[in-house]
């Protein structure tokens with residue numbers, strides 16, 4: 001499938017006098033693994049904030065499956081099937097790992113009158129299903145031994161994995177990952193990437209991820225979008241982007257780190 005699941009159409013965001021994102025325009029194909037790269041300060045996280053509804057664009061439109069989402073609340077965008085992780089992880093430090101997973105589940109109990117008893121039974125079934133799914137995901141991410149540890153006691157890398165595992169509880173259509181590998185040990189990092197590829201293949205989930213490790217980007221992404229100083233400067237296959245002089249300039253030109 002090559003339809004656009006997400007389209008960013010001439011989106012800009014200014015902070016004070018700083019143009020953090022300027023007329024960004026690109027699409028993400030349904031079922032793709034797309035990388036978003038660029039030097040530090042290029043505007044990648046700001047773009048994720050705009051797409052996920054944390055901030056609103058000054059101009060432009062953002063569409064999810066053809067429907068405009070710019071201006072909607074983050075929880076509404078999440079309910080439409082878009083999930084994201086944060087560059088600085090957000091976990092509930094005072095709860096254990098399993099409860100962190102269960103809190104992610106957005107399934108609302110049905111509102112219709114179906115009788116108290118039936119509702120209670122359904123609640124139990126739903127809870128059992130959620131627990132089983134949470135434990136399965138924790139196993140995939142190598143966190144099964146930590147299920148009953150406080151999330152606050154996890155290492156930085158383990159928190160990143162918990163965050164990634166947690167958003168998969170919500171059964172999203174598209175997942176935005178902001179530097180999912182940062183601080184994660186390489187073995188678990190590759191496990192995470194393998195899991196992403198499995199989810200794409202088996203469930204058609206689309207991934208857009210920010211990553212600084214070029215080896216990972218080149219080997220794992222179908223398509224690469226490159227930002228520098230707020231603008232999208234290149235967009236194509238890993239090979240095309242790697243050979244693009246504008247991309248080489250952006251990285252060697254000292255615009256960021």
Ligand SMILES: Nc1ncnc2c1ncn2[C@@H]1O[C@H](COP(=O)(O)OP(=O)(O)OP(=O)(O)O)[C@@H](O)[C@H]1O
Pocket residue numbers: 015018019020038039040041042043044045046047087
């Ligand atoms: N809330 C804010 N207020 C003011 N300036 C901001 C805000 N958020 C981001 N910026 C600025 O916008 C620019 C883009 O930042 P952003 O965090 O989006 O970059 P990035 O591409 O994610 O960088 P990195 O690779 O370092 O994570 C930077 O100059 C940053 O300082």
Ligand SMILES: [Mg+2]
Pocket residue numbers: 044045046087
């Ligand atoms: Mg960032």
